[in-house]
Amino acid sequence: MSGQSSPTFGNLDWEVTPYTDLLEHVNSSTIIGAGAASVLVLGAFAGIALLTYMRWWKPLFRDWLTSADAKKIGIMYIALALVMMARGIIEGLVMRAHQATALGALDKAETGLVAPDHFAQLFSTHGTIMIFFVAMPLLIGLINFVLPQQLGARDMAFPVLNQVSLGLTAAGAGLVMVSLLIGDFGTGGWTMYPPYTGLDYSPGEGVDYWLWAILISGVGSTLTGMNFAVTIFKSRAPGMHLMRMPLFCWTSLCVAIMLIYAMPALTVSSAMLALDRYAGFHFFTNASGGNMMNYANIFWMFGHPEVYILILPAFGVFSEISSTYSGKRLYGYTSLVIASMSIAVVSFMVWLHHFFTMGQSAGVNIAFGIATMIIGIPTGVKIYDWMATMWRGRVRITAPVVYLVGFFLLFVIGGLSGIILANPSIDYQVHNTTFLVAHFHNVIIPGVLYGMLAGVHYWFPKAFGFRLDESWGRRTALLFVGGFIFTFMPLYVLGLMGLPRRSPTFQDPDFLPWMYIASFGAVLMLAALFCLLWTFWKSYRHRMSLSVPGGDPWNGSSLEWSTPAPVPEWTFASIPKVQARGDWGETKRAGDPWRAPDSYADIEMPANTAHGLIIAGMAFALGFAMVWHIWWLAALSFFAITAALIWRGMRVIEPRIIPARQVEEEDRRFREYVAGATPITRADEESERNRGVPDCSEFAG
Amino acid sequence: MSSNNGLYPGLNLGSVHDEAHQQAEATVFGFWVFLMSDLIIFGILFASYASYLNPIGMAGAPGPQALFNLKSVAIQTAFLLFGGVAYAGVSLSMKYDHGAKKLIGWLLICALLGGGFLFFEISDFIDQAAKGGKPQASGWLSSYWLLVGLHGFHVFSGIVWILAMVGQILTRGVDDVVKVRLSMLGVFWHFLDLIWVGIFSFVFLVPLA
Numbered sequence: 001m002s003g004q005s006s007p008t009f010g011n012l013d014w015e016v017t018p019y020t021d022l023l024e025h026v027n028s029s030t031i032i033g034a035g036a037a038s039v040l041v042l043g044a045f046a047g048i049a050l051l052t053y054m055r056w057w058k059p060l061f062r063d064w065l066t067s068a069d070a071k072k073i074g075i076m077y078i079a080l081a082l083v084m085m086a087r088g089i090i091e092g093l094v095m096r097a098h099q100a101t102a103l104g105a106l107d108k109a110e111t112g113l114v115a116p117d118h119f120a121q122l123f124s125t126h127g128t129i130m131i132f133f134v135a136m137p138l139l140i141g142l143i144n145f146v147l148p149q150q151l152g153a154r155d156m157a158f159p160v161l162n163q164v165s166l167g168l169t170a171a172g173a174g175l176v177m178v179s180l181l182i183g184d185f186g187t188g189g190w191t192m193y194p195p196y197t198g199l200d201y202s203p204g205e206g207v208d209y210w211l212w213a214i215l216i217s218g219v220g221s222t223l224t225g226m227n228f229a230v231t232i233f234k235s236r237a238p239g240m241h242l243m244r245m246p247l248f249c250w251t252s253l254c255v256a257i258m259l260i261y262a263m264p265a266l267t268v269s270s271a272m273l274a275l276d277r278y279a280g281f282h283f284f285t286n287a288s289g290g291n292m293m294n295y296a297n298i299f300w301m302f303g304h305p306e307v308y309i310l311i312l313p314a315f316g317v318f319s320e321i322s323s324t325y326s327g328k329r330l331y332g333y334t335s336l337v338i339a340s341m342s343i344a345v346v347s348f349m350v351w352l353h354h355f356f357t358m359g360q361s362a363g364v365n366i367a368f369g370i371a372t373m374i375i376g377i378p379t380g381v382k383i384y385d386w387m388a389t390m391w392r393g394r395v396r397i398t399a400p401v402v403y404l405v406g407f408f409l410l411f412v413i414g415g416l417s418g419i420i421l422a423n424p425s426i427d428y429q430v431h432n433t434t435f436l437v438a439h440f441h442n443v444i445i446p447g448v449l450y451g452m453l454a455g456v457h458y459w460f461p462k463a464f465g466f467r468l469d470e471s472w473g474r475r476t477a478l479l480f481v482g483g484f485i486f487t488f489m490p491l492y493v494l495g496l497m498g499l500p501r502r503s504p505t506f507q508d509p510d511f512l513p514w515m516y517i518a519s520f521g522a523v524l525m526l527a528a529l530f531c532l533l534w535t536f537w538k539s540y541r542h543r544m545s546l547s548v549p550g551g552d553p554w555n556g557s558s559l560e561w562s563t564p565a566p567v568p569e570w571t572f573a574s575i576p577k578v579q580a581r582g583d584w585g586e587t588k589r590a591g592d593p594w595r596a597p598d599s600y601a602d603i604e605m606p607a608n609t610a611h612g613l614i615i616a617g618m619a620f621a622l623g624f625a626m627v628w629h630i631w632w633l634a635a636l637s638f639f640a641i642t643a644a645l646i647w648r649g650m651r652v653i654e655p656r657i658i659p660a661r662q663v664e665e666e667d668r669r670f671r672e673y674v675a676g677a678t679p680i681t682r683a684d685e686e687s688e689r690n691r692g693v694p695d696c697s698e699f700a701g
Numbered sequence: 702m703s704s705n706n707g708l709y710p711g712l713n714l715g716s717v718h719d720e721a722h723q724q725a726e727a728t729v730f731g732f733w734v735f736l737m738s739d740l741i742i743f744g745i746l747f748a749s750y751a752s753y754l755n756p757i758g759m760a761g762a763p764g765p766q767a768l769f770n771l772k773s774v775a776i777q778t779a780f781l782l783f784g785g786v787a788y789a790g791v792s793l794s795m796k797y798d799h800g801a802k803k804l805i806g807w808l809l810i811c812a813l814l815g816g817g818f819l820f821f822e823i824s825d826f827i828d829q830a831a832k833g834g835k836p837q838a839s840g841w842l843s844s845y846w847l848l849v850g851l852h853g854f855h856v857f858s859g860i861v862w863i864l865a866m867v868g869q870i871l872t873r874g875v876d877d878v879v880k881v882r883l884s885m886l887g888v889f890w891h892f893l894d895l896i897w898v899g900i901f902s903f904v905f906l907v908p909l910a
Contacts, residue, residue, distance in 0.1 A: 157727045226734045234727040260734060264741040272749075272847070281836050281843040282760070283749075289760030289840030294749055301745070646865045649882070650872050 010630035029115040068159035077141025096522035104505040116504035120187035127190025149560035152237025157230040167616025172217030194284035212623035225259025239578035251316030254344035262305035269298040300351035314451020326393025339378035365424040372422035399473030400454035406481035414442030435495025465566035472535040479528035486521025490514035550692030557585030573667040762838035765908035784814035
């Protein structure tokens with residue numbers, strides 16, 4: 001980057017790509033940097049070529065990008081998350097490979113696969129991507145897909161706002177992706193603590209990429225939280241009292257409330273850091289009255305609720321699958337509701353445990369340490385509830401159950417290491433070591449990743465009409481479990497041996513065996529990723545024999561299983577009148593669950609619109625322009641966003657009407673299919689005979 | 702739900718339009734949730750302001766005694782609060798169907814009062830910058846400018862929204878959607894008064910007391 005800033009292109013010039021570095025020095029670090037950029041460019045070209053060759057542009061635009069249907073928006077969120085996850089896992093592997101080759105000596109500064117600065121970018125993007133652009137889109141996508149169906153609603157309360165939220169998240173993800181090719185990413189870790197990330201120590205575009213990705217996607221997540229909360233409070237089907245909602249809806253409500261209250265803190269801390277960097281303010285600088293502790297406090301006021309935002313939807317998924325796949329009613333429904341809400345509330349009172357060592361008094365540390373240990377209690381209640389649900393159930397070892405069991409084993413270990421870290425005097429010894437890295441991966445991977453993948457597996461047939469291959473699903477799950485154990489258990493040991501986190505090199509040869517084990521684990525994780533993709537591909541190839549038009553492949557009890565698979569755009573031919581908790585299951589008990597509604601009416605659905613797409617494009621342009629100081633483009637895109645909002649407000653927007661005749665026709669066809677199909681028992685669930693019509697007499701949930 | 706459930710009687714959404722009421726219910730509730738989220742932002746900024754309000758945070762730069770002009774702040778308060786009162790005119794002409802003209806008239810009065818507030822606030826900012834009170838001078842000044850400036854930006858956005866609503870009334874008439882939006886704009890406009898009461902007391906009066 002040259003010192004001059006041009007009025008047209010800001011700080012951009014031809015020297016910002018990793019290819020420039022490669023031309024200057026050819027070594028493993030620059031080859032990896034240029035290779036990653038090339039994968040991005042080639043991937044983009046391949047995508048464009050595929051869309052053009054298959055003539056998919058029009059369907060993509062018409063059926064997906066402009067759709068305001070929460071189910072499709074949810075699927076797009078999950079697709080975005082899987083793409084980002086591929087990058088995140090590969091980055092993890094590169095980091096493990098680096099550390100396995102990073103045994104250095106005191107007189108040799110640089111060693112290992114990648115350069116120290118490159119390593120710092122890797123752990124910063126890895127953390128940012130995995131939290132904000134994998135975990136968040138996965139859970140928001142899953143909630144978008146499932147929540148309205150479970151509540152008996154046709155859509156979210158604000159469908160177009162939902163589209164805008166997706167667009168903003170994608171714009172943020174796009175910024176992080178573009179940083180592979182154009183310029184560098186920040187090196188301050190996913191938390192980007194100042195003053196290191198202030199202008200004095202981190203000039204250049206790296207931290208700005210993080211800031212704008214976070215600010216833009218953060219607005220999207222805040223709006224999503226509002227949308228979920230309003231949907232749950234105002235759009236439930238008649239009779240769906242709060243205490244009749246499936247557990248997944250309850251955890252979604254907790255997530256919504258936490259997003260509403262926690263995301264603003266992230267927006268504030270990022271905006272303050274941006275003002276420091278762009279306008280010379282002194283919030284977090286060393287000089288002139290700045291105070292970086294304010295950043296730590298505000299960031300973790302968001303950051304701690306965030307980890308429960310990530311984990312609670314997974315708890316919701318586990319509640320659903322432990323009951324369905326055991327053929328038993330969920331044990332302790334009320335206690336699970338209370339535990340979820342307790343976690344949501346207490347999660348706001350523990351943020352300080354992220355910086356015990358940063359100079360508070362012992363009394364303050366102890367108060368937060370105790371609060372942190374208290375949060376383990378409701379979590380423990382939940383684990384016992386799920387185990388009690390499975391106890392003496394007729395458990396089918398499907399892929400989601402493998403994830404669930406892996407979660408039981410590993411999450412409890414992760415939780416226990418959390419309780420250890422919650423003790424301030426122990427924390428002083430192990431903070432900032434790989435012990436901590438092992439701890440949070442130990443809760444986030446078995447919790448969030450397993451939970452979300454189990455959820456994807458569980459609800460996949462509802463979205464696409466065919467089941468996922470169980471054998472490959474189980475192999476994927478086992479690989480993720482094994483990969484986790486090999487990658488992260490050694491990090492506990494290394495942390496106790498004194499290896500600081502984020503170190504590009506180390507001098508103690510005793511670390512090496514553990515490093516090799518961890519690298520082997522990272523290879524397993526990559527294999528798990530390929531196995532996951534293979535599961536999708538193989539299931540797609542066999543979609544006819546795996547299809548479940550009856551829509552209820554697992555003999556479920558909540559409302560979403562009462563509709564065909566794939567679920568029609570309007571979800572319910574007529575809005576159900578809910579009589580009980582687990583209403584669909586109760587209907588099965590009463591006999592003849594697939595009775596047609598007495599009459600059909602026209603259905604209003606939100607009209608397709610490119611509003612979200614336009615806002616996303618402008619938001620991406622705004623972020624990119626701010627990162628590279630292209631002021632005219634920043635101003636232009638800001639005004640374009642405002643103009644788009646005002647313009648939409650001026651227009652009268654008519655909903656799309658789906659005529660009763662069309663609904664009736666499709667619904668009749670579905671009911672005739674179900675009536676003609678042979679119901680299958682649990683034992684046949686994995687066979688080709690499973691057409692989504694279960695034997696209702698077997699239902700015991 | 703019966704059509705006589707008394708939801709939002711001030712909006713005149715038409716007594717037989719159940720759906721309009723239910724949609725209004727969700728939309729207005731959603732807007733309250735948004736304001737809760739916004740309130741958190743202001744809450745954190747108030748707390749930050751308090752944390753910089755000490756000799757270390759002021760770092761030798763001009764402080765409250767040197768910079769604050771309470772007379773101008775009182776004038777701003779008057780503009781803003783009368784702007785809030787004027788919005789009652791909007792709500793009442795909506796409730797009693799006084800027609801689009803009166804509605805637009807009241808909206809423009811609100812916008813003018815908001816503009817008066819902004820005029821005095823910006824002159825204060827310019828004056829303070831001239832006295833060495835730029836946001837770049839100290840942590841305390843950074844937090845002062847961000848908190849008060851963000852409120853000012855909200856007032857500006859409120860004025861843009863008012864003008865957008867005038868545009869909507871002119872192009873699409875006073876339909877149900879516009880009525881619901883006017884009621885949300887009212888909530889937003891009064892919310893700004895509420896924040897200002899906090900700013901007036903904690904930002905301006907406390908350091909001078």
